[in-house]
Amino acid sequence: MTGTILGTYRTKFNSDGTVARYKARLVAQGNQQEYGLDYQDTFSPVAKLPTIRILFTIALFYKWSVQQLDVANAFLHGDINETVYMRQPKGFEVASNPNHLGFTQSQADPSLLTLHRDSVHLYLLVYVDDILLTGNNERAMAELVSKLQSKFALKHLGPANQFLGIKIERTQDKFFLSQTLYAKSIIQMVELHKCNSVANPSYTKLPDSGSDDHAAFDELKYRRIIGSLQYLTLTRPDIAYVVNALSQHMHKPAPTHSVMLKKLLRYIQGSLDFGLPITRSTLTLKTYSDADWASDPDTRKSTSGFCTFLGNTLVSWTVKKQNTVSRSSTESEYRALASATADIIWIKRLLSDFGVLHSQPLDLYCDNMSTIALANNPIFHARTKHIEIDQRFVRDHIQNKNIRLLPISTVDQVADIFTKPLTTPRFKLLRNKLTIAPNVQLEGAC
Structure with missing residues (x-):
């Protein structure tokens, strides 16, 4: 074995307080954990939730199947009688086959593994012991599953129908989560x-x-x-x-x-059967960004909200109270805009791992004209020094043609639903634009 190998022990109790069993865990190179802080924590690969939605969207676009695998507990808690290399030691790399199965880790989301070999493209997404597998070659997918089953206690659950407690319904042109x-x-x-x-x-x-x-x-x-x-x-x-x-x-x-x-x-x-549809349209990215200035009556901090669509499918959204107090609505909008820019650039990088490239600037919609003017203004003003980093970050991406900042009316601002309470007619309108509805044919999507 390589590195520092430690063992930790934990007692698991029944609901009545009696001891259920004693659990021993192997800590590989875990000497950065501190007792009393995170010594008892376990760390497992966890896919980002937007990555899951994006995988389904891309699979639907190309009409690929999405298979689900599950690692049995017997493997997770099995006895280790062999030499285990927690990290491949230097000098043992095989130059002709450095990644063995051929998969490489995504730089955007390490839980996404990709394989590109000739005309075969496979994508494997890991969430602790649940795995999603998709790609353009059914035979290659079956061979991969067979290889994994020969090495690990792995269950092939067939087409994905429930993942992380989320029910997945599939029709010809839609997934419904x-x-x-x-x-x-x-x-x-x-x-x-x-x-x-x-x-x-x-x-x-x-x-x-x-x-x-x-x-x-x-x-x-x-x-x-x-x-x-x-x-x-x-x-x-x-x-x-x-x-x-x-x-x-x-x-x-x-x-x-x-x-x-x-x-x-x-x-x-009253809305138990509502969910998130993933529909087949395009793979064009667009993001809506908004902020509600000084909305917290106690701290006067603003609320940021933004959401990103891949085609007509909502793949990412965020609601967050800003860390500092903004002195103007423009400042609060700009902070939200910087966060939205970071999110859409990350999604663009993730999509490149799926072979989906965006050579044109990505559309980012904002309903505050002062914020748009500030983002496009190459002259730096002293009055904006307190948001200089956010300003330069957004402007650099505009100048590099990574994003295109576009105005949108407040009425059509979808992200408004993430920043403040709304009247019922307004709430229903924006909910419909988010495509959140029962599993029926949807109309009026973005």
Whole structure:
């Protein structure tokens, strides 16, 4: 074995407190972990969620099948009787076959492994012990699965139909990703399965904290619900803003937050069958960026929101409270724009691993004309020194023709749904533009 090899031990308990079993774990070259900080943590390859959506989008575009593999626990906890090289030692590389199976790691997402050999292109995505495999050659995919099964305890689950608790429904020109059963379990947990549903998950005006005496959740249950809802946002970006807002009060939720949470749960109850469709269109990238200036009444920090479409498919979105207070709406918009630029450049780099190249500038939409003017202005002003890094970052990508900053009306700004509470008609309009709906034929997509 190479490097520092350590063993750590952990006791696993049953729900009644009795010892279930003693677990021993091998820590390979893990001497950077600190006791009391992250010594008990385990680290596994975890694919980025946009990468998963992008893989399905590209597979659908080229009409490839997506296969699912699962590494059995017997392999994960098996006895090791052989010499194990946690990192290939220097001097043992085979010059003619340095990567053995031929796969290389993506620089954008290390959990994505790609193989390009002659006309064969295979893509393997790893999320701990769950694996997605797609490519343009069914025979090569079958041979790869056979080779892996000969070395590891690996289950071939066939076409992907459930991944990370997400149900995957496939038709000829569409994947549909949903978490209906998971959403139902959350509603059952809070005993709201008989409640009246609502059409909007948020309040445009904060409710009176005493308006519903039965809405209060204790702190422990509040945190548990919010944690569950954060996972639900994997296929439900329509609730991302409200979940983010409520997550900021997990340390000490007020009665008002419980009222807001109950309304969100009532909205979910009425939209259990909603999900995220992946449709076959083009592989053109476009991003929408927005910000709500000084929206937090306690800290006066702004909220950034942006989303990226690959063709008509929503593949990435973010809702985040900005780290610092902005002194103007232009400044808050610019901070959001810099984050959106970083995201779309990362996605462009990831797509290149799939052989999808974008030689033309990528479209980035913003509804603040002052921000657009500032981004295109080659003259640096002292009044913008406090956002100099963001300004130069965006402007460099504009000058290098990586992005193209375009104006858009506030009415058509899709990212508005990620930055603030909206009226019900406005919320439904933007939800439709996000393509979030039940699994039926969709109209009016972006």
